[in-house]
Amino acid sequence: MTDPFNSPSTKVHQGGYTLVALLAVMTLMALFALAAAPTISQQAQREREKEAIYRGEQVADAIREYYIYRSGTLGITGDQALPTSMDQLLEGIPVPGGSKKRQILRASASHDPLSSSGEWAFARPRTQKLVEFQRALMLYSGNAVPIPRVRQMADLQRLMAPPMTNILGVPLTKTPTVNDDALDESSGPFIGVMSRSQKKAVMYYYGIEQHNEWIFTPLFRW
Numbered sequence: 001m002t003d004p005f006n007s008p009s010t011k012v013h014q015g016g017y018t019l020v021a022l023l024a025v026m027t028l029m030a031l032f033a034l035a036a037a038p039t040i041s042q043q044a045q046r047e048r049e050k051e052a053i054y055r056g057e058q059v060a061d062a063i064r065e066y067y068i069y070r071s072g073t074l075g076i077t078g079d080q081a082l083p084t085s086m087d088q089l090l091e092g093i094p095v096p097g098g099s100k101k102r103q104i105l106r107a108s109a110s111h112d113p114l115s116s117s118g119e120w121a122f123a124r125p126r127t128q129k130l131v132e133f134q135r136a137l138m139l140y141s142g143n144a145v146p147i148p149r150v151r152q153m154a155d156l157q158r159l160m161a162p163p164m165t166n167i168l169g170v171p172l173t174k175t176p177t178v179n180d181d182a183l184d185e186s187s188g189p190f191i192g193v194m195s196r197s198q199k200k201a202v203m204y205y206y207g208i209e210q211h212n213e214w215i216f217t218p219l220f221r222w
Contacts, residue, residue, distance in 0.1 A: 046202045048113050052195055053205060055109040056216030059120065059193045062089040062105035064153060064218035069093040071152045078159060079125055082189035086110045086120070114211050115196035122190035123215045125160050130191065133208075133215040134161050140207040145220050157219045160191055192217030 063082070066089055070081035073096075083089055090110055092101035111118045123130055137145055145161075148154045197211035205214045 042202050045199075049201055049203050049205075049211075051113045052211075053214070053216075055111070055113065056120075056193055056195075056214065057221075058105060058109040059089070060216040060218045060221060062109075063190075063192065064148075064150070064221070065104040066093060067156065067218070068150060068152050071156075077152075077155075079189045082125070082191060084187060084189055112193075112195050112197070114199070117196060119196065120193035121196050121212070123192035123194050123217060125189060125191050129194070129213070130161065130215065130217075130219075133213065133217075134220070136208050136213070137206050137220055146222050148218070148220075149222055153218055153221075156191075161219050191219060 066083050067081050070076045074081075086105075089105040090107060092103045092105075094100075095102050110120070112120045123133075134145065148157060192215045194213070194215050195211040199211050201209050201211055201214075208214055
């Protein structure tokens with residue numbers, strides 16, 4: 001007697017069911033992969049943003065060390081005591097009483113992980129971008145900004161970023177200033193660095209959601 005469960009036609013049907021099930025599983029896996037793709041991409045961008053903040057704040061600390069040395073040891077103040085190139089920060093500052101220099105910036109921190117060029121844009125003194133960052137910082141912190149503990153930096157903050165009042169609830173308006181973009185590409189002193197990426201951020205920096213509006217500067221750091 002022929003076994004109905006082991007007949008050729010039954011095997012064909014079983015093979016067809018197996019193929020359909022396999023296709024269904026593959027379709028579900030593809031859908032899950034598509035759903036997970038944005039999350040994976042966002043996580044990768046988040047990691048790059050964390051690294052950018054970490055490196056940018058290292059540059060800010062290096063600018064502070066450079067300025068304190070130039071103003072405190074050499075007696076140079078204002079714009080003249082600020083760095084004019086990233087190389088100056090990478091070279092370090094002289095060790096008192098010796099011929100060696102102390103490193104104040106790692107080579108990796110001198111590169112922007114968010115931009116395709118890998119180069120930071122410079123934030124120049126008294127530019128509109130610096131004013132906008134100060135305003136955003138005040139909105140984020142409740143109408144106040146940190147006053148640096150080091151006297152030289154506190155003096156520089158008063159020079160570069162005069163106190164603002166009545167910031168909360170006041171719309172941001174442009175004020176006449178020099179061309180910020182031209183200053184980004186020019187030579188001269190800089191008080192901070194910014195990313196060249198114009199993407200919207202996954203994570204915010206002091207409430208700011210645009211990469212190229214994040215300014216890493218010692219002006220508002222303890």
